[in-house]
Amino acid sequence: MDMTFIDEVKSRRTFAIISHPDAGKTTLTEQLLLFGGAIRAAGTVKGKKTGKYATSDWMEIEKQRGISVTSSVMQFDYSGKRINILDTPGHQDFSEDTYRTLMAVDSAVMIIDAAKGIEAQTLKLFKVCKMRGIPIFTFVNKLDRQGREPLEIMEELEEVLGIESYAMNWPIGMGKEFLGIYDRYHKRIEQFRVEDDKRFLPLNDEGELDGDYEIKNSSLYDQALEDVLLLNEAGNEFTTDRLQNGEVTPVFFGSALTNFGVQTFLETYLQFAPMPQPRKTDQGEVAATEEEFSGFIFKIQANMNPAHRDRIAFLRICSGQFERGMPVQLSRTGKTIKLSSSTSFLADDRNTVDNAVSGDIIGIHDTGNYQIGDTLSGGKKNFAFEKLPQFTPELFMRVTAKNVMKQKHFHKGINQLVQEGAIQLYKTYRTDEIILGAVGQLQFEVFEHRMKNEYNTDVMMENIGSKIARWIENEEDVKDAMSSQRSMLVKDRYGKLVFLFENDFAMRWFSDKHPEIKLYSLL
Numbered sequence: 362m363d364m365t366f367i368d369e370v371k372s373r374r375t376f377a378i379i380s381h382p383d384a385g386k387t388t389l390t391e392q393l394l395l396f397g398g399a400i401r402a403a404g405t406v407k408g409k410k411t412g413k414y415a416t417s418d419w420m421e422i423e424k425q426r427g428i429s430v431t432s433s434v435m436q437f438d439y440s441g442k443r444i445n446i447l448d449t450p451g452h453q454d455f456s457e458d459t460y461r462t463l464m465a466v467d468s469a470v471m472i473i474d475a476a477k478g479i480e481a482q483t484l485k486l487f488k489v490c491k492m493r494g495i496p497i498f499t500f501v502n503k504l505d506r507q508g509r510e511p512l513e514i515m516e517e518l519e520e521v522l523g524i525e526s527y528a529m530n531w532p533i534g535m536g537k538e539f540l541g542i543y544d545r546y547h548k549r550i551e552q553f554r555v556e557d558d559k560r561f562l563p564l565n566d567e568g569e570l571d572g573d574y575e576i577k578n579s580s581l582y583d584q585a586l587e588d589v590l591l592l593n594e595a596g597n598e599f600t601t602d603r604l605q606n607g608e609v610t611p612v613f614f615g616s617a618l619t620n621f622g623v624q625t626f627l628e629t630y631l632q633f634a635p636m637p638q639p640r641k642t643d644q645g646e647v648a649a650t651e652e653e654f655s656g657f658i659f660k661i662q663a664n665m666n667p668a669h670r671d672r673i674a675f676l677r678i679c680s681g682q683f684e685r686g687m688p689v690q691l692s693r694t695g696k697t698i699k700l701s702s703s704t705s706f707l708a709d710d711r712n713t714v715d716n717a718v719s720g721d722i723i724g725i726h727d728t729g730n731y732q733i734g735d736t737l738s739g740g741k742k743n744f745a746f747e748k749l750p751q752f753t754p755e756l757f758m759r760v761t762a763k764n765v766m767k768q769k770h771f772h773k774g775i776n777q778l779v780q781e782g783a784i785q786l787y788k789t790y791r792t793d794e795i796i797l798g799a800v801g802q803l804q805f806e807v808f809e810h811r812m813k814n815e816y817n818t819d820v821m822m823e824n825i826g827s828k829i830a831r832w833i834e835n836e837e838d839v840k841d842a843m844s845s846q847r848s849m850l851v852k853d854r855y856g857k858l859v860f861l862f863e864n865d866f867a868m869r870w871f872s873d874k875h876p877e878i879k880l881y882s883l884l
């Protein structure tokens with residue numbers, strides 16, 4: 362049966378997984394894709410593990426790093442819904458793109474390693490989600506191993522992240538003694554490592570098991586009942602509204618590796634995750650169900666192969682439906698462009714799109730037309746979606762052209778890459794030396810590579826390390842003498858003053874010495 366446009370939009374669920382490396386993002390993603398039938402066997406999400414993408418010439422750096430553009434967006438169907446998972450590269454691949462991807466989703470799934478709790482990268486990504494006020498679902502992973510006490514993890518969520526937690530299910534034991542989960546939402550117990558027909562045991566109205574089940578003989582079962590009783594009485598309140606507002610996160614316990622609790626998680630997620638949400642523009646909100654096509658570009662992936670200069674611009678559709686060859690207006694320039702070549706991301710194949718609507722991501726072939734944050738729209742009205750935020754960089758490099766004769770190319774390259782959003786530009790105060798800022802090391806590598814290949818310029822990069830960047834509310838009070846090795850004064854690309862502090866200590870020392878200077882950070 363053909364779905365109407367509105368039904369199509371309502372069926373979309375677009376999310377990103379936020380986690381620290383090794384928490385189990387790849388493993389969970391693979392299991393989800395398996396449920397959707399999008400891949401045949403686990404182990405195919407990252408080329409790293411199978412070498413599957415080794416033949417792709419799409420992006421040399423990606424190839425070297427064993428990641429693939431095709432894993433940037435994964436799409437699958439489940440239970441009448443079309444699900445888009447947007448990858449958030451981490452570790453050495455962490456970059457501003459990782460943050461910007463979170464601007465393109467309607468919800469997030471946070472994976473936490475039960476033994477490690479909340480880790481650095483999770484915290485960074487969480488903050489961006491919280492700022493956007495999107496619903497966050499929590500999956501506490503690796504219950505098949507001994508980890509922290511579940512109550513301790515719930516408390517950590519509240520204390521470190523400042524979000525209330527609501528246990529959708531509760532573990533019965535852990536590690537070697539992991540028996541399963543008490544599923545408060547489905548009112549059943551899901552048993553770990555039992556035959557399929559014994560997996561789900563229904564709970565009665567009192568929330569207990571009737572009948573003669575082995576699990577009842579375990580003290581861990583009694584303990585779980587007690588814990589759940591406590592949660593019922595003293596736990597946080599869960600409502601769809603509170604979830605939508607980012608006030609509370611539903612918490613699921615499970616084990617991605619043994620595929621335990623993943624399906625239950627997915628099904629509960631689909632009950633509560635929002636469909637594509639309205640988006641703010643400079644002319645009011647655009648609803649996902651509006652028929653006129655619109656979207657914004659949140660990421661541009663350059664091809665590192667010198668023989669293929671093409672790039673892919675990732676566009677989140679915010680309203681309407683994509684049609685091949687459709688003319689769209691680029692808001693920034695007012696130019697009309699034909700969207701002829703594009704790809705969708707169905708699991709591990711780069712298919713061409715036939716049916717993309719609000720909530721979906723399409724990859725548009727780009728010969729240099731687009732910048733990150735650009736709005737494309739199909740109607741007559743020219744409007745722009747809310748600007749993407751600028752993120753506080755943490756890593757800095759001083760950069761110069763190796764060949765002084767190449768200054769022109771050098772500046773052109775830098776300006777274009779900065780405009781495109783690949784890297785952030787700063788200049789030293791008074792002396793105007795160029796300093797580049799990034800949130801991840803990969804951005805510098807991509808910069809260096811593209812300067813050479815696209816602008817024919819070899820650059821010299823001097824690492825000045827990680828810094829804490831702080832902008833200044835009262836710039837008029839800043840004096841030259843405040844700039845030092847440990848509190849370096851620079852200007853951002855808009856000419857705003859920024860202090861780059863060597864570390865936390867240097868920043869506090871500065872604030873003690875100059876209490877009149879009001880510092881603030883971007884995201």
Ligand code: GDP
Nearest residue numbers: 382383384385386387388503506616617618619
């Ligand atoms: P990512 O870096 O977040 O993508 O993490 P991966 O999915 O690659 O997992 C990191 C490691 O943790 C791998 O060795 C996985 O096999 C392992 N792992 C993932 N999920 C589980 C789990 O539920 N239980 C256990 N014991 N190990 C897991």
